Amino acid sequence: xxxxxxxxxxxxxxxxxxxxxxxxxxxxxxxxxxxxxxxxxxxxxxxxxxxxxxxxxxxxxxxxxxxxxxxxxxxxxxxxxxxxxxxxxxxxxxxxxxxxxxxxxxxxxxxxxxxxxxxxxxxxxxxxxxxxxxxxxxxxxxxxxxxxxxxxxxxxxxxxxxxxxxxxxxxxxxxxxxxxxxxxxxxxxxxxxxxxxxxxxxxxxxxxxxxxxxxxxxxxxxxxxxxxxxxxxxxxxxxxxxx
Numbered sequence: 081x082x083x084x085x086x087x088x089x090x091x092x093x094x095x096x097x098x099x100x101x102x103x104x105x106x107x108x109x110x111x112x113x114x115x116x117x118x119x120x121x122x123x124x125x126x127x128x129x130x131x132x133x134x135x136x137x138x139x140x141x142x143x144x145x146x147x148x149x150x151x152x153x154x155x156x157x158x159x160x161x162x163x164x165x166x167x168x169x170x171x172x173x174x175x176x177x178x179x180x181x182x183x184x185x186x187x188x189x190x191x192x193x194x195x196x197x198x199x200x201x202x203x204x205x206x207x208x209x210x211x212x213x214x215x216x217x218x219x220x221x222x223x224x225x226x227x228x229x230x231x232x233x234x235x236x237x238x239x240x241x242x243x244x245x246x247x248x249x250x251x252x253x254x255x256x257x258x259x260x261x262x263x264x265x266x267x268x269x270x271x272x273x274x275x276x277x278x279x280x281x282x283x284x285x286x287x288x289x290x291x292x293x294x295x296x297x298x299x300x301x302x303x304x305x306x307x308x309x310x311x312x313x314x315x316x317x318x319x320x321x322x323x
Contacts, residue, residue, distance in 0.1 A: 081165050081285040081304075112134040120241055121209065121268035122200035131196045137280060139193070140162035140273035142253040144212070144220055146176050147188030153313050155187050156290040156298060158194040160276050162235055163286040169230035169304040176306045187313055193271045194278040194286050203240040206262075208271045212224075214253055222251040293320065 128135045143156075150177040155177065159166040174189070181187035200206075207227050214223035226247045227234070234243045241262055248258040261267075278288070283300075291312040292298030301308050 081163075084223065098248065103257070117194040119219065120206060120263050121196045121265035122203075122206050124198045124205065124275060125265075125268045125272040126197075127269075127272055130273075131276060131280075133282060137273060137277055140269065141192060141277035142270040142273070143190045144215060145188060145190050146221070148185040150190065150253040150294070150312040151182075151185055152294050153181070153187040153316050154190055154292055154294060154298070155181075155309060156190045156192065157287055157304075158192045158283055158288040158290075158291075160204055160286040161211070161227045162195050162197045162202065162204045162231060164231065165304065167231055169287045169289075170225060170228045173304060173306045173309070176310055180310070181234075181313055185322070186317060192277065194283065194288065195275055196273065197285060198275065203237075204226045204232065205239055205271060207234070208274075209267045210248075210262055212267040213258055214248060214251065216261060217253050217257065219248075219251050219253055223253075224249060226251055293314070 127137070127140070130140060130204045159170070177187070177189065182189050195204045195208055198205045211220055211223045211227060214220050232249070234240060234247075237243045244262060245255065245259055247271065249255055287304045288305050289309060290298040291301060291309065295315050300311070301312055
């Protein structure tokens, strides 16, 4: 796993998964003043105003959700686009999770960005924004996976905007619309809030995988492998079916 802030305990914290699932991309109950940037936002927005308010921060940290909102189990993943283990999860483990649990309505997948290094020259923050811009055209997961398949390539490129525009074309995006989104501050607030949430939860690195019952508490898993996630899901399903 790629390392971030030390820690990982979720003791004392709860997340209402049902409320999270209903928040759409770009829909917030609270808006900070937009910077009105005419160029691409490439690093974190200052969210100091809400940093100490966990409920508000939770609402600002907009995830990307896949699956039935009424699924009995929620699998939460915090990931970074330059984390090779995150790539392994998304490209090898997630397809199995989706086939067995997400597509069958037993679980839903909730993805939060956790940009471990938000320095502009690194490009991970811009990559997170780019994936969400692709989501405006219902291509989030396609772009998400393209970023992971091409980690080494785009990480080495100086002009990451141009590379991401190429990836957008490859996954079938309208180039003009995608470019306009990239060259703005759209989703900078959401990606920044996701980062703040991950830090507030003391997550130790990426990928961080949490599993919980709908409307209940979650627990952090020791690794990101499908068999580990499957065991956690089955335990919850057994409890649900017993009640």
